[in-house]
Amino acid sequence: MPLTSHTHASPADAGRPGSDASRRRTGSARRRRAAALLASAVSVCLLAASAPAEPLGVGDRLFPYLGNPGYDVASYDLSFTYPGSxxxxxTAVTTIDAWTTTELDRVNLDFAHGKVDSVEVDGRSAAFTSVGEDLVVTPDEPLSGGSWMRITVRHTSDPVSADGRDGGWVRTADGLAMANQADAAHLVFPCNDHPSDKAMFTIRVTxxxxxxxVAGGLPTDVDRAGRATTWTYRTQHPMATELAQVSIGRSTVLHRSGPHGLPVRDVVPTKDRxxxxxxxxxxxxxxAWMEDKVGPYPFETYGVLMAAADTGFELETQTLSLFEKDLFTExxxxxxxxxxxxVHELAHQWFGDSVSPAAWSDLWLNEGHATWYEALYAEEKAGRTLEARMKAAYGASDRWRAAGGPPAAPKPPKAGQKIGIFRPNVYDGAALVLYALRQEIGRKSFDSLERAWVREHRDSTATTDDFVRLASEISGRDxxxxxxxxxxxxxxxxxxxxxxxxAVAPVK
Incomplete structure (x- = not known):
């Protein structure tokens, strides 16, 4: 199922259809409406009630059951209470504000590895059940297409690994962090867990x-009560669920200024400061180096989260990139x-975070670009030539394609290995595509393309076809x-x- 780029309207206008004001209905009005609909809808309702709930998806080629059709999330409000272990x-509360895009008798959310205590739709109790990795919610009456809905789920969020699954909560030496890529945000909170549905986030942690x-975005409130503190953070740009970050630990937050007064804050274990x-x-x-290459930094803040954890990877969580502490101490x-x-994770703030993939097959646009600027930085700062790295990648490229698929058509992950799509074909193999493109169209056109790409698709999603189309436009060639x-x-x-x-032929 093809996915297209989109952005989200703000829920701030209280006077529009779907706002809190317009959704207020008296009990008698609701009863009159129910009575009027009863005769014509009874057979449909009985049919819907008898149909079994089933997991759904948006048809992603690599993760078919990830995401859910029928609605477009505008914002998440997440509240977590950490027990000190x-x-x-x-304990958690997730509130989702969204537009329906079609009439819905049920609403599917991605959620697994937590206990659901209750669900409300527009302030009224709703039935729910778990099927596969979906939480299926049945409101007391169907939701019409193009309407505003608010879903509130009270649940737990379990940091203990779910059957060896990769991602979700990461247990650190002194607390927790998040690593939700590629399809693990729904191990932490109910959501529409696909990068095509970006939304605003408010995150509260007690x-x-x-x-x-500390969470992605900027702090808006700190509330101390008794022997606990609640921190609130809010994003100023839409974010994919896989890019959410929450750090809880015995940490120190360090502040400094970046280019143009950009707030930079880093989170480190206090003892390692x-x-x-x-x-x-x-x-x-x-x-500043990245801005010189591709233009202004796209978000409200940036920083590095150095976690005492053994993840085996670093992660470009939006505005607060996750790193293993040992990378810096080994x-x-x-x-x-x-x-x-x-620089690789920083480059992702432009490529992957601000401009997110419309489908996971577009992953090469994230990792290829981040690898490109990683290699370019090493060339300029340490004399590790880009050409030598690309020549080596060319030699291995046929083997990478045989093992993992072409850069823009990666092979699906094996069962139980959700991060298995992160293979060399989408890192150096994809950077090799960018090198070939620069060789073909020249450095001036290539540099113009990079700037135009992050400018035209900022805060949105984009596809491989979008990139090909823009490259043709910028270069003046098909x-x-x-x-x-x-x-x-x-x-x-x-x-x-x-x-x-x-290229060295793959071994058969």
Whole structure:
């Protein structure tokens, strides 16, 4: 099912249809409406009531049951209460404001690995059941298409691993963090867990004294009551569920200014603050470097979350990138390598976060660009030439395509390995596509394309076809055939300007 880019309207206008004011109805009005509908709708209601609930999806090629049709989320309000232990469930309340896009007898939410206590739709109790990894909600009357709805779910959120699943809550040495990519946000809170449905977020976290909570976005309130504190954060730009971040730990928050006065805040284990500061102070300069390449930083703040955790990866959670602390303390990692990885996650704020993939098959647009700027930074700052890296990638490209699929058509993950789509074909293999494109259209057109891409699709989603179309427009040439082979071919095409480069055939 093809997915298109879209943005969300703000729910702030209280006078429009679907607002709190327009949704107020008296009990007698509701009864009159029910009576009028009863005769004509009874057979439909009986049919709907008898049909079994089933998990749904938006038809993503790699994750068919991820996301849900029939509505468009405008905002999430998440409240978590941390019990002071990273092995006990948090109590939580998730409120979702959304537009329906069709009439709905039921609303499917992605949610697993938590106990649901109650669900309300527009302030009224609703029936619910769990089917697969969906929470299926049945309101007391059907929801008409194009209407505003508010769903409130009271539930638990369990940080203990769900059958070895990757992602969701990450248990750190002193608390918790989030790693929701690619389809794990619904292990933490009910949601429409697909990057095509971006929304605004308000996140509240209550934790006992001695802990500090930080989330994506900017802080709006700190409320201390008894022996606990509640922190509230709010995004100023729409965000995909897989990019949400919450850190709870015995942490210190460090503040500094980035380019143009951008608030930069980093979160580190308090005991490691002095050791990590030399790395943290590099972030403003890295932001300025990226701005020089592609234009203004797209969000309200940025920072690095250094967690004492063993994840095996770093993650571009929006405005607060997640890193393993050991990346910065392990002496075996060269300085240039660590800095280039920092730039990789920073580059994602433009490529993947601000401009998000409309479908997971568009992942190469995220990882290929982040790898590109990682490699370019290493070239400019440490003399690790981009051409040498791309030549090595070219040699391995046919093997990567055979193992993981072409960059824009990655093979689905194996069962139980949801992060299995993150293979070399969408990292250096996809950066190789960008290198070939730059060779083909020239550096000036390529640089113009990069700036236009993040400017035209800011705060939205985009597809591979969108990229091909814009590349053709910027270069003044029809690049569909050229990029078709690079993005979807089983074999790696000849590299423009380097006919001597050879790809090593995969072992059969």
């Amino acid at each position: 990273n092995s006990k469930p948090l 934790a006992p004294d001695g802990y500090t909570a 002095a050791a990590l500061e030399p790395w943290l102070e590099k972030t403003p300069g890295q932001i 002496p075996a990692y060269p300085k240039w390598y660590v800095e280039s990885i920092m 690049l569909r055939d050229f990029l078709q082979d690079w993005l979807y071919g089983e074999k790696t095409p000849a590299m423009p300007g380097h006919p001597e480069w050879k």
